[in-house]
Amino acid sequence: MNPANESRAGRHEERSVFAVGTYKLLTVIIGTIGVFGFCNNLLVILLYCKFKRLRTPTSLLLVNISLSDLLVSVVGINFTLASCVKGRWMWSQATCVWDGFSNSLCGIVSIMTLAALAYERYIRVVHAQVVDFPWVWRAIGHIWLYSLAWTGAPLLGWNRYTLEIHQLGCSLDWASKDPNDAAFILLFLLGYVEHFLKLFLNRFQEQKDLEPFGD
Template identity: 40%
Template sequence: MRGASCANGSRSGAGSTDCASTFQQPGLAWRAVASVLAIIAVLGIVNNSTTLYLVGRYSQLRTPFNMLVVNLTVSDLLVCVLGTPFSFVSSLKGRWMFGRAGCVWYGFINSLLGIVSLTTLTVISYERHQMMKRPPNAPKLSYRWVALSVLFVWVYSLLWTVPPLMGWSSYGPESHGVSCSVNWVSRTANDTSYIVAFFVGRLAVPVAVIVVSYTRFAYFSTLMSTLTENAAVTILSRDPAGLFE
């Protein structure tokens, strides 16, 4: 199974099955990287855990829209817990320390949670755009819609991250040797086709939706603000019955 290989073409070397032996780059620079990763992980765990605590503690925060924020928070928290420790330890040593299986796991879980975060942001941007367009008497955002949206986010993310485990491209060590990801540098048809599809489905489409949604959101916000100001000017100009004297 290619997804279980550390090799990028021949990245693990002849007869080698250990990712940790592929790179040897210890030094002060990697310790600095490890320190930054540790700070990011600690802040991420504290901030995201605090957000989840507050939502769980105060029922008024458990609105349908905030459940989308909770999904984003969970994915960010899981990155700090399930992914960052691997790259932190490897950065301290200057080389990947968790073997082939750990490399595949790290590449998979970081890709999965990264797509979950970006797709959740896409759904949030779309819903904000819809909120601005929605008439006052229209049905509000429901928990059912949010639940289906969250389900879609995770299924969509799995559809992009499981294929490298099944043979369409693979997960392996990156060039610096302290983390793992999709096989970006290979030029085979198998890897290239996945990378092209990956960028279109994971990056281009979500970013396009976000840009269009927030552009239209800004347009509607400006329009509503202009209409409100015009209405206020009209009322002031009439000054009925000395109301503003």
């Protein structure tokens, strides 16, 4: 474990970042988000399972988003909520790693599923194509594997999960000056840019191909 991270995790007990009233407000906000997030996402999953007419490939992508958001409400918000109540990070370094990993994993899953959902809408409208369940299951599998690959790398030593500046939760070490850590952050961000750039270029090319027909 990096000694700098351990000392950073240890200094949180020495001072508070926010005023007492701010911590109380954050407790209410995060607690409300957690309760509504849990109830609403659980309801989506239950409705999908109960009503057969809702079991469509597109709805399955929405269920995947609800599942990842539900996991955040169950395993992600609790540590931050308790820290807001206490006014500081009150958990161990191992818990910090778990908090950073679980929130990052579910966050990437939600973002990538939204990208897949946007692509599904695009091919439905532009190409009049409808995705089937095998396509959606493959997409979901790839999304989780992609997310696990990026969030698992810090567990193996490429970057790390550390206490954030507000000292209420943990995330990647975005401020590290180490070249390897900086390379991870850069490649991580470029991964998002690549996906959206491909969608933009494909859209641009298709519009260009349709121009002669429009004239």
